[in-house]
Amino acid sequence: MSLRTLKVIFGAVTVCFLLASAYIAVLVTERQKVLGDITHYNPAWHASQAVSEFMRLERRLDAFNVQGRGVNKDEVELRFEILLSRAKLLIEGRFQSIIQDDVDQLATLRRLVDVLVLMQPLIAELEHPGSVQQALQLLEPLEPRLLQLASYAQIRGGERIAQDQQELNRLYWIFSGLSLGLILLGLILIGLFSRHNQLLERAHSDLHALTGHLAHAASHDALTGLANRALFHERLAAYLTRRQQKGIRFAALCLDLDRFKSVNDTLGHEIGDALLKVVANRLRNCLRDGDMVARLGGDEFGILQKVTGEREPCTILARRIVERLSAPYSVDGREIVIGASVGIAPVEPDIVSPDQMLKRADLALYEAKSQGRGMFCYFEPSMEARLDARRSLETDLRKALANDEFELFFQPQVDLRLYEINGFEALLRWRHPKWAKVSPAEYIPVAEDIGLISPLGEWVIRTACTEAVKWPRDIKVAVNLSPVQFRNGTLVQSVRHALESTGLAPRRLELEITETSLLDENEATMAALHELRRLGVQIAIDDFGTGYSSLSYLRSFPFDRIKVDRSFVRDLSSRRDAMTIVRSIASLGAGLGMSTVAEGIETKEQLTQVQTAGYTEAQGYYFGRPKPAHELVYSLDALLSAPSA
Known part of the structure; x- marks a missing residue:
């Protein structure tokens, strides 16, 4: 009642x-x-x-x-x-x-x-x-x-x-x-009064329990049961106060999961949530009594660790976390392998707020991720300067596309059997109004992180097709793709629209992907590649030999070309094993019916070596540096006789 x-x-x-x-x-x-x-x-x-x-x-x-x-x-x-x-x-x-x-x-x-x-x-x-x-x-x-x-x-x-x-x-x-x-x-009435009092006592008890539950829910993550960002921030503020009063030492660690987004995108959010629960349990088992772990949001976690020495306890904990979170997971009958990157910010005398300490831990985490997966890194003052530079780069990059600051340069690709130019690789250049030229190695990763790579990639494909349709002899154009472009599901549509709007024959467009793309987005990437193949577009695997599962990918998808990484060509004169690898890749391509392209050809000697090894195509500074479309020449004789060659 x-x-x-x-x-x-x-x-x-x-x-x-x-x-x-x-x-x-x-x-x-x-x-x-x-x-x-x-x-x-x-x-x-x-x-x-x-x-x-x-x-x-x-x-x-x-x-x-x-x-x-x-x-x-x-x-x-x-x-x-x-x-x-x-x-x-x-x-x-x-x-x-x-x-x-x-x-x-x-x-x-x-x-x-x-x-x-x-x-x-x-x-x-x-x-x-x-x-x-x-x-x-x-x-x-x-x-x-x-x-x-x-x-x-x-x-x-x-x-x-x-x-x-x-x-x-x-x-x-x-x-x-x-x-x-x-x-x-x-x-x-006496009975009702008694029942009324019982219900009031029960309501009071339920209210007390509900208050406790709401207080717990307000300070803990509903999925993993870990503390949430608010409680982590509160505890961090308390640690800072105690440091000022009693001189305790501690460190804040920020970590996130490597390749977790791939799990969500390919296996679904239910699997992703189940994986996060297992990750949370492993993190709990990594900590000592008195330490605290919290889920800060998404696949990002924070840890407060009391320390007695300098860096050694934090180093031991970070290594333990990277090791245990990198071990395989079994979720819903599926084996999943991910990793973790960790940023560490020990408390310093100049830290006065929790946000300041979390910012330093985030900067260290960003540095760890930039060094590769499964790494940990301590905060250094120079990281703040790099962060400011990155933020400035992000701001300028968002304006660049709208301000028409990008331009395509083209580098020739040569058919070694006919000894003539059979294509150009489109390379993106940014004419920054202040810094002049900015290296793609600097701004491409930033564009991927801030979600600009997809519209930028569409612009590159459309512009490359617009220029290539003007070239003679059905010379093809090659465009590099980012792994991120496969995630939003619009790549095939963008390619189709570019071909239809420019009138370029599909066989004259070649899309280059790296082994990293295949590793990160196996199922999604393969589905997109098969759709592109049905359009008539040619597909090349770039930087071959630097990945982890090259041979398995060659079996799973019939690529048109294999482009051997320039590092092997560069070492042809100094290392014997380089020639062995170069010859093996050429033999592999021939056996699979795929053209092989040697990148990074800078000397006549290197050209002779790759020709002897059996490569069908070559590309490098020996044939010419990348140039804007209006400076291109389409004859190899004219190209080699030009002063810039």
């Missing part, structure tokens, strides 16, 4: 109690009235008293006529007044209600009054002769009728008394029933 229902019942019972009490009060008043009627008014007695006085008056009148009887006029007048008074009581009081149904009795009562009125002057002149006889003559006919009236009143009075007694009995039982009902209502 809810507290609201109990209140409704309690109100209804209270109303019934008040109504019953009011009705009992009415019954008590009525009962007292009936008792008063029985006690103070007896019609038979009044009638008999009137008859008695009537007969006394007759006797006094008879005695007044006989001298020597001792009855004087005053005594007669007294009896007359008494009878007159009795008659008035009968005629004016409640007596008429007894005889109102009997016409004869009413007539007798009226006759008595009339006779008494006629007798009044006679009584006043009793000394006159004949007055007494006249008075007696008036009274004589009334005697039997008055006796009958008294008898009638006796009978009706008894009946009235019996009725009043029955009414008293009825009122008694009603009164008793209502009293019992009031007692029951009182007991019900």
